Amino acid sequence: MKQLKKEYLSKKVQDLKPSGIRKFFDLAAGMKDVVSLGVGEPDFVTPWTVREAAILSIEQGYTSYSANAGFLELRKEIAGYMNKQFNLTYSPQSEIIVTVGASQAIDIAMRAILNPGEEVIIIEPCFVSYSPMVEMAGGVPVHVQALKENDFKILPSQLDAVITEKTKAIMLCSPNNPTGTMLNKKELEDIAMIAIKHDVLVIADEIYAELVYDEEYTSLPSVEGMRERTILISGFSKGFAMTGWRLGFVCAPKEMSQAMLKIHQYAIMCAPTMAQFAAIEALQNGRSDIIEMVKSYRRRRNYMVQSFNEIGLTCHSPGGAFYVFPSIESTGLSSEEFAERLLLEESVAVVPGNVFGESGEGHIRCSYATSMDQLQEAVKRIKHFISKLER
Structure with missing residues (x-):
């Protein structure tokens, strides 16, 4: 078959790098007895009452389109949930859009606010999709590194130093993927001061907001002066164990929300x-399920942090999400070398930290969204791998 001309493809898409996470998933897919700490999704099945509600809707014939922004009943439930849980007030009619996952919400947010050449500050380590989404929207990602000595918490002075006249927004994720780092109220207030000072927007990815362990969660738009300049991204994938349902939502002031809705419509x-x-159903009756999941995740987090530190891979205790981000610098291997050898020699799949940005180098991301038995087996194999390196 004749090879397709490269000219047929968009230069922008040609320049996009494939996901670094996918490489290791593909390697692991052909292997037996792999213990995977790579997948960023809950190991819990979506609660039965939630599944039942979907089944019932199909049986009753509700198979047509909804309103573009989503069922008004759902948007009202989202508004009520955000008010009760995070002290936020959004209009169901004009400030909430139901999206196909949180990723689509980020995509339409970027496309709604960016003009060609405008900059978005990306705080690393970060979710692999942020920079490509900025680029596909015509923007320019500007990377700033949250450092391990600060438990991967960004400092306001770091943001202040990289903001230019071209800066349109800051991309913020708390709790963070891949580090699990969560910013407290004071830290968010400090970031808010920078955003207000420079009159820039913040896209707040709060998809892990329900999964926090040590202190009360503060949502960025609840900070004084931030509601009017924040696009809040969230959804049902992580907290409600609904990854495969592909359902997210975005909350934003009316003008921004309606701009995003136009893109979403088309x-x-x-x-x-x-x-x-x-x-x-999840919003009406799913809170107790979240509480039980959080209890289980907290036990697993504590086990993984303690285990990695005992092995000699320094690991800070994450405040949320379901990832640990231990340092593997003591091994002398790069994060990619470590991950590949661990998979091939011990059949444990982790994600090398460098796929989340330069500041992730020297670390690996390990998801503890799997059973305690699997975590214990993974730790056993990692310990054996480390002992071989030390010989």
Whole structure:
């Protein structure tokens, strides 16, 4: 077959790098007896009442489009949930859009605010999609490194130093993927001062907001002066164990929300209706399930942090999400070398830290969203791997 001309493809897409996470998933897929700490999704099954609500909607024939922004009933439930849990007030009619996962919400946010050449500050280590989404929207990602000596918490002075007249927004994720780092109220207030000082927007990815362990969660738009300049991204994947349902939402002031809705209308039409019925049930009756998941994650987090530190891989205690981000610098291996050898020699899949940005080098991301038995087996194999390196 004749090879396709490169000229047929967008230069922008040609220049995009494939996901570094996918490489290791593909390697692990062909192997037996792999213990995977790589996948960023809950090991819990979506609660039965939530699944039942979706099944019932199908049986009753609710298979048509919803409103572009999502069922009004669901948007009202989201508004009520955000008010009760995070002390936020959004209009269901004009300030909330139901999206196909939180990733689509980030995509339409970027496309709604960016003009060609405008900059978005990306705090690393970060989710692998942020920079490509900025680039696909015509913007320029500007990377700033949150350092391990600060437990991967960004300092306001670091943001202040990189903001220019071209800066349009700061991309902020708390709790963070991949580090699990969570910013407290004072730290968010300090970041807010920088955003207000320079009159820039913040896109706040709060998809892990329900999964916090040591202190009360503060949502960025609840900080004084930030509601009017924050696009809040969230969804049902992590806290409600609904990854495969592909349902997220975005909350933003009316002008920004309506701009995003125009893109959503043309690109997506609406989120799947069956998933929306499931989400209504999750918001109405799913809080107890979240509490039980958080208890389990907290036990696993404590076990993984203690285990890595005992092995000699320094690991800070994450405040949220379901990842630990231990340092592997003591081994002398790069993060990619470590991850590849660990997979091939011990059949344990982790994600090398460098795929999350330069500041992730020297670390690996390990998800503890798997059973305690699997975590214990993984630790056993990692300990054996480290002992071989020390010989």
